[in-house]
Amino acid sequence: MDASTLRPALPRPNARLLRGGPSSWALLAALGALLTAVMAAMEADTPAVSPDSREYLGFSPLRPWGYPALLKLAGLFGDPVALVPQVQIALAGAAAVFLAGTVATLTRSLLAGAAALVLLLANPVVFAYHHAILTESLATSLLTVALALLLRLLHRPSRAWFYALCAVGALGWALRPAGAVFLPFLLLVALFAWRWLGLSLRPLLVALALMAAAGQGGAILANALVHGEARASSNLGTGLFGKALLLAPGVEDRFAGSPLEADLRRVAAVARPAVEAVERIGDPRLRLILRHDYVNFLRFGVLFPEWAERAGRADTVERNAKAGALAMEILRHDPAGFLRLAAWEFASLLVLPPIATAAEQRAWAGELERLAPWPYDGAAGINHEDGERRLEFHVPAGSGDTARARPAPLVHAFRAVHATFYAAGLGALAWVLVRPGRSGPVARAMAGAALLYFGTLAMTALGDVGGVRYTVPVWPCAALVLALLAHATLVPLSRFTGGGGPWRNR
DSSP states (O other): OOGGGGSOOOOOOSSTGGGTSHHHHHHHHHHHHHHHHHHHHHTTTSOSOOHHHHHHHTTOTTSOSHHHHHHHHHHTTSOHHHHHHHHHHHHHHHHHHHHHHHHHHHHTOHHHHHHHHHHHHOOHHHHGGGGSSSTHHHHHHHHHHHHHHHHHHHHSOOHHHHHHHHHHHHHHHHHOGGGGGHHHHHHHHHHHHHHHSOOOHHHHHHHHHHHHHHHHHHHHHHHHHHHSOOOOOOOHHHHHHHHHHHHGGGGGGGOTTOTTHHHHHHHHHHHHHHHHHHTTOOOHHHHHHHHHHHHHHIIIIIIHHHHHHHHTSOOHHHHHHHHHHHHHHHHHHOHHHHHHHHHHHHHHHHHOTTOBOHHHHHHHHHHHHHHOOOTTTTOEEEEOBTBOEEEEOOHHHHHHHHSOBOOHHHHHHHHHHHHHHHHHHHHHHHHHHHSTTTBOHHHHHHHHHHHHHHHHHHHHHHHOOOOGGGGGGGHHHHHHHHHHHHHHHHSOHHHHHTTSOTTBOO
């Protein structure tokens, strides 16, 4: 079997509209514009600026350079806080139309394209971030474009599509730390394209090397120009310190003799009341939410201000290095605990604990009241991340802010949609792994989207402590898988692959 036999022969359409030609693209563009306008109006009350936004507006050396550079560029034309959300909304709509049009073209189904478009744009949890000065919006749009390029590569193998994917990967790397997942993902795509799609491996590897060089080199150059120091951007020390905080009380007896002993014992003393209190919570989802709230307050509201006061200045680079050193010392004593916390973090991202109904929030509030009082409730601190700003910690407000209540039908539908995506994505991934040469482009696209989704969440779970916000940029993976699954289920299979079924390509 040569490479040409692995390239799908798409069926001849019976109508121009179903062919995904100009008529389909025009209809999808109109639908996309309408959905974008409606969703933008629905989520217009989303605050543009959050605590993390200040770091991007201040061009923090800990953050990847891409988004701060965009904000600086937007500042040349007006107020970036007002301008950038409008740009993000427009890019989100355009990227969604691009992927939906690609789905319609390659499946020969306008309905499949429309399904992808609705799934991409009509998710209120995701769309709210397009209004915010945060990287989630542009990361979502970049991933949407990447999936469209992946579809085209799988249907009509060409190095040009892979090069375009690498360009998108370089932009994703410049945008947020999790964008580095493009490197291992595209390495797997390159190996698959070489083995099963007939592409030469060497040019693909060269493109990957250039992508990595651009990702790291851009950060070093940006920091040299803005901060006068040629260094890569990394917030990893702060992220790992979040997990180390939760483990420190359990390994405090092993700190004796360490050069960092005094700091390590202080970390354990600060964390112990919160760790013991959170473990009393019976509901695992509420436990995860409150654990995240405690970790963030203890880092930014207690320990980091202490370090800044002791040093006489608030240097985020020094603080990140110190947090990383302490984290590695703690994690060295309990690597199993680190993996356990990472597994819990990964599970929390999968089950989406903060997406809650009003009834669930009332139950959580009752449990919090029953177990009161809570350590640090009502405490205040100063966050030095970008200028001094006051932080206050309130347990009921913490859970309420993280778990924004939404109508019960929407919450249950959201969970059902994700469960369906998990089943379909993992099923397609298993099929491609077992029968890589006989799987068709649909199964391959679904498997690739699932791999990118779970890989991004795994990387996030290993490096930080966060919440449902980290699932936002990977939503396009779920949308694509669900659209292709619906098409393969509802449309006659012979129309889809010329009689061969959607899962085989011979």
